[in-house]
Amino acid sequence: MTTTPQTRPDKAAVKGADRTDVTPGGVGDSPSRPDGILKVTGEFSYSSDMWLDDMLWGYTLRSPHPFALIKSIDISEALATAGVFAVLTSEDVPGENFYGLEHADQPVLAKDIVRYQGEPIALVAADHPEIARRAAEKITVEFVVLAPVVDAEVAIGHKPWNPPAESVDAGVDGQVPHLHPNGNLVRHLKLRRGEQDATADVVITGEYEVGMQDQAFLGPESGLAVPDEEGGVDLYVATQWLHVDQRQVCAALGLPPEQVRLTLAGVGGAFGGREDLSMHVHGCMLALRTGKPIKMVYNRLESFFGHVHRHPAKLYYEYGAERSGKLVYARVRMYLDGGAYASSTPAVVGNAGTMGLGPYVIPHVTVDAYGTYSNNPPCGAMRGFGSVQTAFAYEAQMDKLAAELGLDPVAIRQMNALEEGAQVPTGQVIDSAAPVVELLERLKAMPLPSTESDQLDLRRMPGGVSNTTHGEGVKRGVGYAVAYKNVAFSEGFDDYSTARVRLEVSGGDPIVTVHTAAAEVGQGLVTIEQQICRTELGVDSVVVHPKDTSVGSGGSTSASRQTYMTGGAVRHVCGKVRDRVLVLAEASLGRTVSDLRLENGSVVSRSEGVLASIEQVLGDEVVEETDEWRHRPTHGLDPETGQGFAHVQFAFAAHRAVVDVDVELGLVKVVELACAQDVGKAMNPQAVVGQIQGGSAQGMGLALMEEIVIRDGKILNPSFTDYLIPTILDTPPMPIEVLEYADPNAPYGLRGVGEAPTISSGPAIMSAIRAATGLDLTRAPVRPEHITRT
Amino acid sequence: MRITTTVNSEPRDVDDVWEGESLLYMLRERMGLPGSKNACEQGECGSCTVYLDGVAVCACLVAAGQADGRDIVTVEGLTEGNDLHPVQQAFLDAGAVQCGFCTPGLVVATHDLLARTPQPGDSEIREYLAGNLCRCTGYEKILDAVKLAASRMASSPTKVAK
Structure with a gap:
């Protein structure tokens, strides 16, 4: 094992240069990206940049209702519009009208029913995007609007935590409607370990809620579908997995793989939001129908309806501990709202359930994790994948326990930390480094940013240049959190x-x-x-x-x-x-x-x-x-106990957040967000630091500002005006320490880097706000009124 | 309608522009210049930043018709022959490029910042670039890139002018 602590990103970036055994431009060096020059000159071809002679524009008509029956669709007026070449509905889907990553439950085009606002109903191809959009407005769809199911617990008949308005969820005759043939439960993961009736000196309970986050990749869903002369099609598209797309597109088009060829077009970020299909089948259908290349580009509003989001979660936690601070038991129920279609909900539930107690040793464990259907927007993959939501809860519990016992929040985390050789709640033994104690120790040892400034700079204050404070009412807080994430596909998947x-x-x-x-x-x-x-x-x-x-x-x-x-x-x-x-x-x-x-x-x-x-x-x-x-094989979990060797590798990162909180207005400025992460082997140190900083900023967004706000199944803020992601002014300096404890099972000893920093940054910020305000803070993102309690 | 412009120092005329099109659409779809990006098309992300008569604007918020008779410089026009502009080179060297969708807008915005303020401090950089969203980097390496470009341009001042 080697440890290579890094104090600043720029040092990490040149680390390879100090090593004599590194091939120039090889593993451990930080050579430039091969696509870098094209990207800085504007010449890189993204999926929305492609163009062909004789190309048409595709457009998608989407449901305005989160839950409704479709009685009829009249396309005649749209079809008669000058410049329109095709208008297609579910009748025109050549193959199977259902697709999906794990369950084929999502229609290519809705037929008799729509289950979420924004569900595709019809397609238009025209010679100008505006003509296509206006023609789509001329399609007449007759709906019977139904009361949407909008709460995960209600959806599966559990007693709700915050009951929604009665009228909304009552459904027909007071029964919650089944949105899919097998009911509204997508997955229930049970984890049982140790004594189920364990007791302890100190009991800490909490109810937590995490809002729906958007991946907010900047490059919109887009692609170009080009028909060939033999009834096949070439699709150039931005995606995360070409072959799983190909499988689903082939099924929908009724074509064999050799007739559906996919090429990756330039991808403007993904973060999980491109695991599911977007314009893929639609573009190909229009191309095959018209015999012309079809370009489809979502705008930002459509993008909010065009991909799955991070599952919102409700999390009920009860921990028992000794007076020393040592954890004894955990009893946890968690609900992840998968929205209208399954997408990757089963795997997200798998992660949330198995990783949801964090990197801590707890002998007696009872976890029930539920993934549900509802009429909310479909949720699936986003960076951190089930571990992000639960980290807000398990780290809040650790803070609460520390406060109850009068112990230092870092000390209580270190006292309970996983280490190599420990058993996780699934019974799996961690067989490579798990340096949780050291990560926290290194963060503690990093110098804190100064509290004094020579002169007032509004840009560094909560509220910024809105000039809401010159320091009065501002309290500083420091908080810590640790990320724990499985790497690669788990539970026996042939990965x-x-x-x-x-x-x-x-x-x-x-x-x-x-x-x-x-x-x-x-x-x-x-x-x-x-x-x-x-x-x-x-x-x-x-x-x-x-x-x-x-x-x-x-x-x-x-x-x-x-x-x-x-x-x-x-x-x-x-x-x-x-x-x-x-x-x-x-x-x-x-x-x-x-x-x-x-x-x-x-x-x-x-x-x-x-x-x-x-x-x-x-x-x-x-x-x-x-x-x-x-990678080495993993195994499924026992359905009754959740025990099994389910995960290939575990990644660990920790954050220390320093915040200034204007306690009178509830505004937060993150002053610094430091991260220490074990990456096993820094294959490209500059890229590793870039991943850690970028992931940290996304976690910060979820803690402070990012939420798709849903009311009665409808998105209230589908734009970058109303859905806020961090700007460079919101984002603080992010000093990084990179550790390299080789994993003997992994190539070069490396450990997957990308997700862990997104998991712990938000909870560390919440912890820091708790330290500044003394409040519990049970909901992310935290809003000003949660801090002012007004 | 017909639009007559100068783009990256070359006269460019375009016919059949629909009145509802933006300058961004005209550049990307009618002039073969997709370097200016379409991330939000509502003036929130800065990915389509171009110069219009020397002023940095969001091309998505300018109607194509408003560009008639005007001088436009896009990210494609910043390259000096086969050489990258120092701002472009700095973004590459500092690791400020991941997916790169924000990069063209940030390159133009940084170019504009350094023309006004050759040696900006951290707070000035953050304030000036606050209209350019990036989802990949967390901005640290963008900050590094701006400072790297500023220091290189100070030591080689002939590169400053554009």
């Missing part, structure tokens, strides 16, 4: 990635081409793929092939898994290519040599030095290998 690597001589120099279908969404996987090829093959020139379905699946760009999984696949296949090159080298040398490797474009032996250049060895030979690579 793999495919890589194709080719080595050849071109123009007299060796060149590597790496081809995977793994989606680059901004995180820098394309850079990582190049770095691994450079390190493994000793070749500087590495071309990243466009991502498409002509190579096997790369799995999902989610669950912090791509550097681990596709990185693992690229490394594995590089090894096969290297083996073949070394065989060729020995053949050309006419003897076997021990210790052969590829380095700096040459075949090298430790004892004899450089033996030949790769060009000499390869000549005209092209060495290409393709293979799949899997």
Whole structure:
């Protein structure tokens, strides 16, 4: 094990330069992104930037109602509009009208019923986007509007925590309507460990609520569908997993995979919001019908209806502890509102249920996690995936316990911290580093920002240049929280990635081409793929092939898994290519040599030095290998006890937040947000720090400002005017310490980085506001009235 | 309608522009310049920032017709021959680019900031760039990029003018 503490991001960024064993541009270095120049010059082609001669624009008519029956649809006037080439409804779906990531329960186009506001009903293709939009307005849909189911607990017949207005949920004859044939329960995860009737000296209870967060990626859902001349289609689209899209599009179009080819278009951020289909099937349907390329681009308003969101949650926690602060038991019920369709709700419930007690040892555990259907907007994947919501609750519980016992909040976390060798509530033993104690220790040791300033700068005050305070009524608080997240797909999923690597001589120099279908969404996987090829093959020139379905699946760009999984696949296949090159080298040398490797474009032996250049060895030979690579197998959970080896790897991060709170107005300014994270191996230190800072800012958004506000199933704030994400003025300095405790099971010892920082930053801010105000704060995002209690 | 403009120092005329189109739509869909981005199309995110007669504006809030007879510079026009502008190079070097959808707008906004205030402090940078949303980076490396560009441009002042 090695530890490489970093004090500032810029140091982390150049760490590789200090190491003698790092291949330039290889693993551990921070080379520039291969798409970087195109991105800074505006030439990178995003999914909304594509254009073809003779192209038409597609538009989606969506339901204005969260729950209604469709009695009739009249498209005649829309179809007769000049410039309109096609108007399609559910009747026109060529294959199955249902799709979904885990359950095929979501219609491509609604037929008899709509289950959420914004559900697609009809499609229009026209020669100008405005003509398409106006034609869609001429489609007449006759609805019978029903009372929506808007509460997760009510949906499954549980006693609600905050009962909604009676009229809203009563349904027919006081019964809650079943939104799907099997009822409104999507998944119930039961976790039972230790004594179910354990008692303790101190009991801490809390009821917590987390609002619905939006991924708010900046590049809107968009793509270009191009029909071929044989009844097939090429789809260029921004997504997180080409092959799972392809499977669903094929089913909806009734076409085999060879007739539905997907290529990744430039992705303007994802964060989970592109795991589900958006315009994919719709664009292809219009293209196949009209015989013309179809471009579809959602605007920001439509984007709020065009993708799933983070599940809002209600969380009931009861902890028992000894007077020393040692945790004895946890009894927890959690409700995650999945909205109208299942999306990835079952897996989100799996994470929330198994990770929901945080990185703490608790001997006796009872957890019931429920995922439900409702008529709220569909919810699915977002960075942190079930662990974000529960972290607000488990860290609030830790603060509350510390306050009750008069103990230091950091000390009580350290006293109960998981460590390597500990058993988590599913019975799984943590078999690599779990440095929770050290992460907190390092944060504590970091210098605190000063409380005094020489002169007033409104931009640093709560309320900012609104000039609401010059310091009066402002209290400072410091808070801590720890993230705990499973990496990659869990519960027995056959999780793999495919890589194709080719080595050849071109123009007299060796060149590597790496081809995977793994989606680059901004995180820098394309850079990582190049770095691994450079390190493994000793070749500087590495071309990243466009991502498409002509190579096997790369799995999902989610669950912090791509550097681990596709990185693992690229490394594995590089090894096969290297083996073949070394065989060729020995053949050309006419003897076997021990210790052969590829380095700096040459075949090298430790004892004899450089033996030949790769060009000499390869000549005209092209060495290409393709293979799949899997992480170690996981297993499903026992349905009654939730016990099992369900997770591949655990990621840990911790935050220290420093806030200034204007307690009179309830305004919060985050002064500093420090993070310490164990990444196993910093594959690209600059990118690692970028992931931690970006993830931290998203967690901060959920704590302080980000919420899709729903009333009676309708979104009240579908715009960047009303749904606020942090600006550069809201975001504080974020000092980062990166630890590298290698995981022996993972490629290069790495640990998935992307999600953990999104989990602990928000709870640390809540903890800091608690420290400043003495309030419990049970709801995220925290609003001014929660602080002023007015 | 017909729109006559100068874009990135070249005269550009466009026919058949519908009156409801924005300058952003005209640039992206009629002039082949999709570098200015369509993240919100309501003036909240700054991803479509361009110069209109030397003033940085959100192209989504300018009607195409308002651009008639005006001089426009987009992110595509900041590159100097084959060389990146120092602001572009700094965004790349500092790691300020992830998905990159905010980058063109931030590059233009930073270009404008440094023309007005060659050595801005942290608070000035934060205030000036508060109209440009980024969802990936948490802004730390954007701050680094602006400071890196400022210091490089100070040591090579011929690069400052545009």
